[in-house]
Amino acid sequence: MTMSPDRIIPTRHLFGPGPCNPYAEATAALGLPLIGHLDPEFIARMDRTNEGLRVLWGTKNARTLPLSATGSAGMEAAFVNTVQSGDVAVIAVNGLFGERMCEVASRAGAEVVRVDHEWGTPVDAERVAAAHPNPTVIAAVHAETSTGVLSDIAALGAIKGDALLITDAVTSIGGMPILADEWGIDVGYAGTQKCLGVAPGLAPFTISDRAFERRVPKPQSWYLDLGLLGGYANGAPGGQRAYHHTAPVGMVASLEAGINRILAEGLDAVTERHRSAGKALQDGLQEMGLELFAAEGYRLPQLTTVMVPEGVDSAAVRGYLLENFNIEIGAGAGEFTSTVWRIGLMGPNANPASVALLLGALKEAIAKA
Amino acid sequence: MTMSPDRIIPTRHLFGPGPCNPYAEATAALGLPLIGHLDPEFIARMDRTNEGLRVLWGTKNARTLPLSATGSAGMEAAFVNTVQSGDVAVIAVNGLFGERMCEVASRAGAEVVRVDHEWGTPVDAERVAAAHPNPTVIAAVHAETSTGVLSDIAALGAIKGDALLITDAVTSIGGMPILADEWGIDVGYAGTQKCLGVAPGLAPFTISDRAFERRVPKPQSWYLDLGLLGGYANGAPGGQRAYHHTAPVGMVASLEAGINRILAEGLDAVTERHRSAGKALQDGLQEMGLELFAAEGYRLPQLTTVMVPEGVDSAAVRGYLLENFNIEIGAGAGEFTSTVWRIGLMGPNANPASVALLLGALKEAIAKA
Numbered sequence: 001m002t003m004s005p006d007r008i009i010p011t012r013h014l015f016g017p018g019p020c021n022p023y024a025e026a027t028a029a030l031g032l033p034l035i036g037h038l039d040p041e042f043i044a045r046m047d048r049t050n051e052g053l054r055v056l057w058g059t060k061n062a063r064t065l066p067l068s069a070t071g072s073a074g075m076e077a078a079f080v081n082t083v084q085s086g087d088v089a090v091i092a093v094n095g096l097f098g099e100r101m102c103e104v105a106s107r108a109g110a111e112v113v114r115v116d117h118e119w120g121t122p123v124d125a126e127r128v129a130a131a132h133p134n135p136t137v138i139a140a141v142h143a144e145t146s147t148g149v150l151s152d153i154a155a156l157g158a159i160k161g162d163a164l165l166i167t168d169a170v171t172s173i174g175g176m177p178i179l180a181d182e183w184g185i186d187v188g189y190a191g192t193q194k195c196l197g198v199a200p201g202l203a204p205f206t207i208s209d210r211a212f213e214r215r216v217p218k219p220q221s222w223y224l225d226l227g228l229l230g231g232y233a234n235g236a237p238g239g240q241r242a243y244h245h246t247a248p249v250g251m252v253a254s255l256e257a258g259i260n261r262i263l264a265e266g267l268d269a270v271t272e273r274h275r276s277a278g279k280a281l282q283d284g285l286q287e288m289g290l291e292l293f294a295a296e297g298y299r300l301p302q303l304t305t306v307m308v309p310e311g312v313d314s315a316a317v318r319g320y321l322l323e324n325f326n327i328e329i330g331a332g333a334g335e336f337t338s339t340v341w342r343i344g345l346m347g348p349n350a351n352p353a354s355v356a357l358l359l360g361a362l363k364e365a366i367a368k369a
Numbered sequence: 370m371t372m373s374p375d376r377i378i379p380t381r382h383l384f385g386p387g388p389c390n391p392y393a394e395a396t397a398a399l400g401l402p403l404i405g406h407l408d409p410e411f412i413a414r415m416d417r418t419n420e421g422l423r424v425l426w427g428t429k430n431a432r433t434l435p436l437s438a439t440g441s442a443g444m445e446a447a448f449v450n451t452v453q454s455g456d457v458a459v460i461a462v463n464g465l466f467g468e469r470m471c472e473v474a475s476r477a478g479a480e481v482v483r484v485d486h487e488w489g490t491p492v493d494a495e496r497v498a499a500a501h502p503n504p505t506v507i508a509a510v511h512a513e514t515s516t517g518v519l520s521d522i523a524a525l526g527a528i529k530g531d532a533l534l535i536t537d538a539v540t541s542i543g544g545m546p547i548l549a550d551e552w553g554i555d556v557g558y559a560g561t562q563k564c565l566g567v568a569p570g571l572a573p574f575t576i577s578d579r580a581f582e583r584r585v586p587k588p589q590s591w592y593l594d595l596g597l598l599g600g601y602a603n604g605a606p607g608g609q610r611a612y613h614h615t616a617p618v619g620m621v622a623s624l625e626a627g628i629n630r631i632l633a634e635g636l637d638a639v640t641e642r643h644r645s646a647g648k649a650l651q652d653g654l655q656e657m658g659l660e661l662f663a664a665e666g667y668r669l670p671q672l673t674t675v676m677v678p679e680g681v682d683s684a685a686v687r688g689y690l691l692e693n694f695n696i697e698i699g700a701g702a703g704e705f706t707s708t709v710w711r712i713g714l715m716g717p718n719a720n721p722a723s724v725a726l727l728l729g730a731l732k733e734a735i736a737k738a
Contacts, residue, residue: 009401009402009404009410010402010404010410011402012402012403012404012405012408014403014405016405016407018615019403019405019406019615019618021402021403022403022619027400028400030396030399030400030619031396031397031399031400032378033378033379033380033381033390034381034383034388034390034391034396034568035378035379035381036381036383036385036388036697037388038385039381039691039697040691041379068438068439068442068570069437069438069439069442069592070437070614070615070616070617071614071615072591072592072613072614072615073437073438073592073614076590076591076592100591103591107587107588107589107590107591108589191615193615199403199617199618199619199620200406200615200616200617200618201570201617201619201620218476219476220476220477220589221445221476221589221590222441222445222469222472222473223438223441223442223445244441245440245441245442246387246388246439246440246441246560246562246569247439247569248439248568248569248570248620249388249568249569250391250399250568250569250570251568251570251617251620322408322409328405328408330407
């Protein structure tokens with residue numbers, strides 16, 4: 001067996017749907033000494049990290065923490081803690097991650113009422129609210145990674161009734177405002193590898209007191225049981241931390257550094273940076289004669305979906321970009337694999353240089369690939 | 370809110386039950402450029418990592434991979450993929466992690482038949498095999514992190530009959546031989562933060578063809594569904610990788626580097642290094658007049674359990690070590706919280722300098738704390 005430790009590692013421009021290139025601060029934190037998961041210094045770090053996450057989520061929820069797995073596990077945690085056999089989950093489906101919610105909720109035992117939307121369009125809050133008279137949960141994706149579409153979560157929150165509102169914020173957190181408390185989000189989950197600018201591996205999570213009180217008493221997942229995780233992250237009522245599992249201490253340090261980086265720049269400035277980079281990219285693509293996929297008015301700046309031109313080989317262009325420019329962009333999701341590209345400008349990549357590089361390289365790739 | 374990025378980060382000697390200090394190579398890998406999870410370079414890295422894991426597991430199992438969460442999620446994956454309502458799980462309990470297996474198996478719907486052992490003693494294979502005539506799975510912990518005890522998994526494998534054998538190798542992998550195929554292990558899970566010398570965050574996992582064929586067709590966990598994860602890690606039958614979730618690409622790079630580091634030294638040499646450091650520590654503790662907790666003949670070299678002397682405040686000693694020497698050791702588990710210390714010399718910490726440091730510092734701490 002050969003396992004050479006000295007192979008060349010390419011320096012990619014990660015302009016796909018994630019991971020993006022991390023903020024330098026988030027990477028640097030991974031090189032600092034590891035601290036044990038029960039060390040007072042780590043507990044203080046977890047507290048600071050959770051406090052930073054509260055700012056990004058726009059919440060005062062005590063139970064706000066990074067779960068020890070990737071964003072998809074955050075989705076699973078949201079459902080296994082809120083629904084069980086006999087409960088009704090109304091799920092807005094306008095892309096791959098809404099589809100996935102149906103699968104995950106169904107495995108948690110819920111009766112799933114799915115409300116389908118054309119891919120590329122936003123969630124219609126009225127239709128979702130009308131789908132069932134008395135659901136246990138209503139769920140929707142804020143920023144659909146598969147289609148590049150933004151949906152109005154506040155509109156859903158306003159008409160959710162007694163249901164708990166679950167929101168996927170994987171691609172929005174850290175790149176655009178989220179106001180969980182104001183919008184009425186009861187359970188939110190996200191990932192670290194998009195606009196937070198941190199490597200994948202954690203799922204920032206928040207749950208309201210209201211949702212926590214109604215939680216499934218003994219979820220089918222021990223690992224994602226929020227009743228046990230409360231003691232792990234925030235201390236039991238007496239203030240004592242309870243051992244649940246070994247926290248991924250290095251990744252938490254990196255997340256803290258990424259959050260610090262974002263807050264140092266300021267949430268408004270970070271939002272504006274993502275907005276203006278996305279706008280410049282979308283304008284540039286249209287000037288090249290390309291057609292955007294997501295419905296106008298609902299386009300995510302941090303993740304642009306664009307139609308592959310007639311007669312162009314989608315995979316060949318992506319290969320050309322990777323080989324010649326070290327640029328990664330994403331294929332489309334689901335049935336749009338070969339007809340849509342997904343271009344992310346997230347975290348540190350949301351800047352004018354990335355836009356110029358991508359537009360120049362893509363033009364050449366389409367011509368020559 | 371103050372989130373200072375420039376606070377001092379202590380350089381700890383992580384001599385507790387894990388995480389240990391990582392190998393320098395594993396840390397350095399985290400500073401290198403991130404690669405996308407669908408990048409051909411990352412797929413090649415995942416293949417190399419899985420090949421290295423096969424060496425450490427002592428297996429030819431095609432389905433050998435790092436799950437994208439910590440070791441406890443590995444335990445959950447082992448059970449949710451092998452047992453469901455009505456299945457019988459015979460579980461050997463000789464410490465905290467055997468206890469946890471019962472809880473996790475029960476949440477997966479299994480009828481749990483627990484075979485209790487006195488903490489500090491090894492698993493009695495004959496008793497376990499006699500506990501039920503026809504169990505679906507038999508499960509045991511190879512190296513009990515809570516008690517510092519090694520159990521003979523090969524003895525269980527020899528008499529498992531038709532049952533699948535699940536083994537927790539969290540604290541053994543990378544520090545002592547595991548021969549999964551020879552011993553008859555059908556499903557094994559581990560963690561990265563012990564003898565592998567990598568930060569916590571992944572669960573090295575292996576499952577035999579026999580176990581995979583019998584797997585639960587649609588496990589309650591989507592995130593840990595091995596039927597879906599097969600495509601993610603090893604390619605579908607046609608060789609195509611399927612997107613399941615975003616792999617924690619940075620952590621996988623670090624794991625690959627840690628495995629390379631271990632294989633470069635050689636498994637025999639690494640085993641001997643852990644053995645001799647553990648022996649020197651245990652000899653030294655006994656020379657100080659301390660009494661070891663784990664039964665003689667079954668003591669893990671990489672994780673030593675020692676009785677707190679009469680009249681000594683366990684927590685005060687641990688605090689003294691942390692404050693004065695930057696040394697972390699662990700409290701006991703379960704009912705032994707204040708009567709046992711757990712001292713790990715794992716990964717790069719398994720060396721004579723760590724032994725000398727720990728013994729000198731502990732002597733002072735006991736005298737002065």
